[in-house]
Amino acid sequence: MKILVMNAGSSSQKSCLYQISGDTLPDQPPTPLWEGQIDWTHQPGVAEIKVKTAQHSQKSAIPFVDRSPVVSQMLATLWQGDLAVLDTAADIEAVGHRVVHGGSDYQSSVKITSEVKATIGKLANLAPVHNPINLEGIEAIEQILGSVPQVAVFDTAFHARMPEAAAIYPLPYEWVDQGIRRYGFHGTSHQYCAQRAAQLLDRPLESLRLVTCHLGNGCSLAAVAGGYSIDTTMGFTPLDGLMMGSRSGAVDPSILLYLMREKGYTAEQLEQVLNRESGLLGVSGVSNDLRSVLAAITTGNSRAELALNLYIHRLRQCMGSMIASLGGVDAIVFTAGVGENAPEVRAGACAAFAFLGIQLDPERNAASPRDQVISHPESAIPILIVHTQEDWMIACQAWQLLHS
Ligand code: ADP
Secondary structure (H helix, E strand, O other), X not given: OEXXXXXXXXXXXXXXXXXXXXXXXXXXXXXXXXXXXXXXXEEOOEEEEEEEEOOOEEEEEEEOOOHHHHHHHHHHXXXXXXXXXXXXXXXXXXXXXXXXXXXXXXXXXXXXXXXXXXXXXXXXXXXXXXXXXXXXXXXXXXXXXXXXXXXXXXOOHHHOOOOHHHHOOOOOOHHHHOOOOOOOOOHHHHHHXXXXXXXXXXXXXXXXXXXXEEXXXXXXXXXXXXXXXXXXXXXXXXXXXXXXXXXXXXXXXXXXXXXXXXXXXXXHHHHHHHHHOOHHHHHHOOOOOHHHHHHHHHOOOXXXXXXXXXXXXXXXXXXXXXXXXHOOOOEEEEEHHHHHHXXXXXXXXXXXXXXXXXXXXXXXXXXXXXXXXXXOOOOOOOEEEOXXXXXXXXHHHHXXXXXX
């Protein structure tokens, strides 16, 4: 089955085509036949399209007003021109979409119907940036590929069975009916990493208590017990929890009330500061990219050093709370840009748990090997790096729903 994956974000559209043959899913993700990416923020009003296959790659920049024709142009390279890997558009047998918010409505992936589309649209009030873009992608596929089966894979679904004590905020209970609760995000990544860790450890996922640490531009942790998320650090929105690249993570809500009352900040201004001017960028004044912050530290930049210390401090706090929610831990998993590539962050975070006998192997940690155990042989529990493969997970979920 040839499955197209559509992963739309606010600043980029990533897509890839997987081929899944036979009646079982392969143990390890295959290389996609084709990968396409659109960067919407390349230059104002100009989109950059990159397309890659095993043999070729191509880059172009085109002016745009609406996104839809640009997406169509990128997808057309699947069956037209030098990079074509298909004879016709009809060779695409299924499309899997990453949809950010499934609210309380969806606990797992679903085949897209007009009712599902309406719910995704309705949930735009909870994810105003992402859900409309996801819906746009679904409708673009309907236009380009007609009635091809489409599947929605929700970022929130993996967390949808969290116990109420983890999911509900200590606010007036009536607000729960208005949808104010912890949803959690990065669910596809946490789920993939939990499954892959169980595979790498050769232990049944059902028997494991895992803390999965997704540390990218956005950062979140999940407490995974028996294959389900029972707690997570992101909340009602992806702003809660850990300190991130440019997002604050959890802060005392009274700071915002103070700023509104005393300094006249509007909701929009606060949204901008909390999402785009905080985190590593806000504290260091250097960048939201950890690599630049680390480089600044080597030149003696004390605010960059503070930003790293704060990032690690928050990470330790939240890891501790996930371990407490699980009542113990059988393995810790690091993933995404920072989690996979920054030994200093992993070392700083794990050092706090030395009292539990948790210990990294300094050499393995320094090498940042993909999909391997990086703990010391005498560590009380294994610590792993897993290369997250959200797009593959989306393809697998689409395959599982449609193949049966
Ligand atoms: P996204 O959340 O957008 O998917 P990624 O998971 O790709 O992001 O993570 C991007 C971040 O990973 C970068 O902003 C950077 O901070 C971090 N990163 C990537 N490579 C390295 C590295 N070698 N060392 C430290 N940090 C890195």
